[in-house]
Amino acid sequence: MALFILRRLGQAAVAIFGVMTLVFFIQRLTGDPTYLLVPETATQTDIEAMRASLGLDTPLVVQYWTFLTDVAHFDFGRSYVQRIPVTDIIAARVPYTLQLAAGALLVSFGLGVPLGVTMALWRDRRWTQILTGFVFASQSMPTFWSGILFIMVFAVWLGWLPPSGAGGLANLVLPSLALGLLSMATFARVTRTAVLDELSKDYVRSARARGVATGRLFRRHLMRNAAIPVISVAALEISQLLAGAVIVETVFAWPGLGLLTVQSIVARDFLVVQGIVLIGAFVTIALNFLADVLYTVVDPRIRLGAS
Structure with a gap:
């Protein structure tokens, strides 16, 4: 276990060094x-x-x-435009992006996983087919289009929620939905496939032959075994949420790192863009490392193979 973690830490360090090197030379080529x-x-x-x-x-x-x-030392230089440290500029925007990422993750994971389990366990029900259609429709909508649609429906026509800007919890609802909807569909499909794959295995048929209820079987065995592909997708989808924040924050004028990226590109403030890219790369590498560690917790076979 310890050797596995050390090996993954070494790979993460190499990846971070490679990203830093690539960013440096690309910036010089501009x-x-x-x-x-x-x-x-x-x-x-x-x-x-x-x-x-x-x-x-x-x-x-x-x-x-x-x-x-x-x-x-987390020193990304001084902004060409604002003439203050890039770290200070990014730090002022990070809380907004974290709020948006948390809201989008709540939508994507909190809705996607239960929907996937429902579509797998009750796949022959008519209302499950409706849920499946909803999931496919959600995965077909680009983030910018769903964002504009939500503004038109819930802000302009119905007047229930504010259309843009940061403020209270109401301002967070629409951008969280727009950002999390696409990942929600991915979580639902992956969870459904993983649960269906486990349902087709011999140990499930044997348990059902012994009269074990579906709910108990899912809690005791299916949920743990089906979690591995979901963990894999989670690391990638959280990274995608950070990338998609660029579009969503621009559509909703949400003052996070995504909007800062667009503003800095327009202003040619390359050091700010460079700092955001580096932080995004560090977060992605850290999430993949965390997913690798979670594998060893969920699947004992990985733990034994790493020892």
Whole structure:
């Protein structure tokens, strides 16, 4: 178990190092940011002075080492536009994105898993077929389209909820639904497939032949065995929620990292974009590491194989 975790930690460290290296060189390939920061009337001396203040007059190897050490201390530099530390800018937006991610995860996981179990255990019922159609329809709707649809129906026509902006809990409902609906359909389909796969196995038929009730069988055996593919999807879907937040936050004017990304790209504030990309990569790698650890808890075979 300990060896398995150490091995996964090493792989995560290599992945983080690779992401940092890739981001550094891609940022350098976008060109010299000095010309974005100086006025059009700047002389060559002014340009060289600005380049020196950014540390761009040093060899590339030195810049790379400085970048790695700064990121290791969560120092992403200073914003080209706002002239304040990028860390402060991101930190001010993180709570909003966490609120939205939590709401979307509640929608996706809290609705998707029960729907998947229902569609598997009572698959021959007519109302289950209606649920299946709802799941397929939810997976067919792009996030931006469902967001605009929710605004038109619940904010403009019915006037039940605010259409945009951050504030109370009411402001969080529509963006959470728009962001979580697509992942909800994925959770439902994966859960349904996993439960159906377990229902077809010999130990289930044997238990039913002994008169074990379906509910007890599900709680004691099916739920644990069917959880492994759901855990795999969960790590990917949470990452997708963070990526989809860019669209949803823009549609609903939600002041999180997604909207900050769009605003920074428009303003050519590349260091802010770079910081958001790095944080997103770190979160994705951490989620995959956590999923690997959960595998060893849910499935003893992985734990034994890692020892």
